[in-house]
Amino acid sequence: MKRRDFLKSSALGAAAATISVPAAACAKGPRGTGDLAVIVERATGSVLIADTTAREILTRVEGLGDLSHASAVYSRDARYAYIFGRDGGLTKLDILEGAVVKRVLQAGNAIGGAISDDGQLVAVSNYEPGGVRVFDAATLEPVADIPAAYGADKQSKTVGLVDTPGRRFVFTLYDAGEIWIADFSEEGPPKIERHTGIGELPYDALITGDGRHYIAGLFGEDGLTHVDLWEERPQPRRILSGYGKGEKKLPVYKMPHLEGWAHAGGKFLLPAVGRYELLVMDATSFEEVGRIGVHGQPIFAVARPDGRQAWVNFAHPRNDTIQVVDMPSLKIVHEFKPGPAALHMEFTPRGHEVWLSVRDSNEVHVYDTQTFARRAVLSAQSPSGIFMTARAHRIGL
Amino acid sequence: MWLKTIILLLLLSSAAGMSSLTGAPANALDSARERELTHLVRQDCGSCHGMTLKGGLGGPLLPESLVDLESESIASIILGGVPGKPMPPWEGQLSEEDAMWIAKNLKEGFPQ
Numbered sequence: 318m319k320r321r322d323f324l325k326s327s328a329l330g331a332a333a334a335t336i337s338v339p340a341a342a343c344a345k346g347p348r349g350t351g352d353l354a355v356i357v358e359r360a361t362g363s364v365l366i367a368d369t370t371a372r373e374i375l376t377r378v379e380g381l382g383d384l385s386h387a388s389a390v391y392s393r394d395a396r397y398a399y400i401f402g403r404d405g406g407l408t409k410l411d412i413l414e415g416a417v418v419k420r421v422l423q424a425g426n427a428i429g430g431a432i433s434d435d436g437q438l439v440a441v442s443n444y445e446p447g448g449v450r451v452f453d454a455a456t457l458e459p460v461a462d463i464p465a466a467y468g469a470d471k472q473s474k475t476v477g478l479v480d481t482p483g484r485r486f487v488f489t490l491y492d493a494g495e496i497w498i499a500d501f502s503e504e505g506p507p508k509i510e511r512h513t514g515i516g517e518l519p520y521d522a523l524i525t526g527d528g529r530h531y532i533a534g535l536f537g538e539d540g541l542t543h544v545d546l547w548e549e550r551p552q553p554r555r556i557l558s559g560y561g562k563g564e565k566k567l568p569v570y571k572m573p574h575l576e577g578w579a580h581a582g583g584k585f586l587l588p589a590v591g592r593y594e595l596l597v598m599d600a601t602s603f604e605e606v607g608r609i610g611v612h613g614q615p616i617f618a619v620a621r622p623d624g625r626q627a628w629v630n631f632a633h634p635r636n637d638t639i640q641v642v643d644m645p646s647l648k649i650v651h652e653f654k655p656g657p658a659a660l661h662m663e664f665t666p667r668g669h670e671v672w673l674s675v676r677d678s679n680e681v682h683v684y685d686t687q688t689f690a691r692r693a694v695l696s697a698q699s700p701s702g703i704f705m706t707a708r709a710h711r712i713g714l
Numbered sequence: 715m716w717l718k719t720i721i722l723l724l725l726l727s728s729a730a731g732m733s734s735l736t737g738a739p740a741n742a743l744d745s746a747r748e749r750e751l752t753h754l755v756r757q758d759c760g761s762c763h764g765m766t767l768k769g770g771l772g773g774p775l776l777p778e779s780l781v782d783l784e785s786e787s788i789a790s791i792i793l794g795g796v797p798g799k800p801m802p803p804w805e806g807q808l809s810e811e812d813a814m815w816i817a818k819n820l821k822e823g824f825p826q
Contacts, residue, residue: 359765360756385765403764426769444770474771491771520771520800536800568795568802571761572771633758634807658757676757699757 350395350706353412354663354672356681357387357400360699364389364400366412369665369672369705372683372693376415382406382422388429388702391709392454393436398704399454401430407441409457412706419457423450431480434712438501440478440486447472449488449499451507461507467493477522477533477575479713481546489519489533496522496533496544496553515542515553523575524713532556534575536590543603556603557587557596566591567614571632574617576714581624581644588615588629595629597647609647612638616660620644621686622668630659639673641689651689655682661700666707674700743815751812752825762800767824772801775820788817 353375356365363379381387383404390399397418400408405424408417426445432438438460440451448464465473465488473490481487484501494517498510517537524531524546531544540558544551573588584606585598595618597607613635620627627642636658641651657677664671670692673682681700683693708714743751756765762772773779780788792813795803804813819825 383764383766385760386770403766403770404768426764428770476771518800537798568804569800570758570802570804570807572800633754677753 348413350412351666352706353395354703354705355389355398355400355410355412356672356674356697356700357384357389357702357704358698359384359387359676359701362402363698364398364410365697365700366415367672367681367695369670369683372695374695374697378410378415378417380417381408381420384701386428386701389704389708390430390432390439390714391704391706392432393709395706395709397454398706399430399432399439401427401441403427405441405443405445407439407452407457409454421452421457423452423459428474428476429478431478431486431713433480433484433486433501434482435484438484438486440480440488440499442475442478442488444474447474447490447492449475449478449486451486451499451501461499461501463497463499463507463509465490465493465495465497467495476520477531479522479524479531481524481528481531482712487522487524487531487544487546489515489522491519494519496531496542498546498551510551512544512551512553516540516555520572521575523578525580526712528712532575532578534573534587534590536569536572539590541587554603557598557605560589560596560605564592567593569614569632570634571614571616571636573615573632579618579620579627579642579644581620581627584644584647586618586620586627586629586642586644588618590614595627595642607647609642609649611649612640612652617662618642619662619664621664621671622666626650626686628662628671630662633658636660653689656680661702663703663705666705672703672705674703676700743811747812748815748825751808751816755816755820755824756826767820775824777821777823780821783821785814785817785821788820789813792816 352370354367362381365377366375382402385403387402398410405422405427407423408420411418424443427443430441439454451461465475473492475488476491478488486499489496496512496515500508516535519533520536522533529547533542539560541556542553543556544553579586583600587596595609599606613631615629618627618629629640637654640649643650656675659675661674671684681695681697763775764770767775793805795801
């Protein structure tokens, strides 16, 4: 897109929106992308591009379709964001130009995606039709279609799609209770490794930052399933089985998200399902070593990049509150109420600040993670996920 | 005293006017509650069913996908949840009137 067109479109964008967006600061001249972020505006099909050093919104890009539950991954040069929309839309966004490079509607209903370690393949996790579709990251041309077939003629919704080293993707079949590993290391169609019987209703999964441990959360039973991808023949194993045996479950008004599971100081903090608790799991033995009572049903428990703290948010109707856990002592050291529906957090790459979407007050807040002081409040329309470019250089994000 | 009576009459007549328009009972929800419920359904139910209600981890909640269900059945699913599935019981968060209002509107095409 030409600069003139970009300025024109961003001016139109600002006029159409109810908040004012400064003229495109990204058009000022050469700059890096290392401190930029994409903020999803879920209700309006738009994203904001933010400068996390200046703590300001640079521009808004519109026309991205249904962005409820949207997420993003980055190209290796951290210039392009790939945005995965609920409506199956896959959008390649140039964050320096503030412009859509290409957009395809690749399925009817999608949940997220991943980019391969070499940056060449973008994979999308689909609900309708169930499966994973893989695209060329440069052109968004289709590369592979992996229907998540099970039973006689059914296709499963897929969740927990992540990249792992060796040009591989790992994902989980929600309806079928399976974990699949798709290996794209050789030319031609991918080699698929299927693991069946991994548990009831796996709703999301995570991979550790070293790309070694893949862990799926189960909604249908108290427990999780762990796969060590470094094993010669990886085998799913049940972990934390029956962590709530005999206890009455509380209603879960929003599914926990596992991507942000905190892994710090040799421990994982995991949101329990149907309990106002975080489970503390030893990162070597995968056994429960404690629990932390918290304010509500935890959604995200995200470690600050240094691992000293984990920040936790909660499901409806307790979603106005954030708690901060000190990892060495496993004590809650701070609690505050940023506002209604404080549902997404993203740390700056070295963790000095955290960006927080407060959906129902149409604000993004920035907090100092040492003093907990609020540094900035930015306007955004129903903000949800915040994705900083440092994700370009991390496994599984 | 007369002022209170007039206000009461006005309230009654406006409630009666509304009910004749919508066919809803006289104890129908006020418009502020309807706005709250619309927001709740779009944003919070939307986290599983999609903000456009065309489905996600949970099934679609569009009129064409609900033709086989009566409003009463939908309301009872909302209040009681679906055992063994992620659909939680909203009893305690929502009243029966709330649930019926949501159910009817889902069947008719939910407001934005």
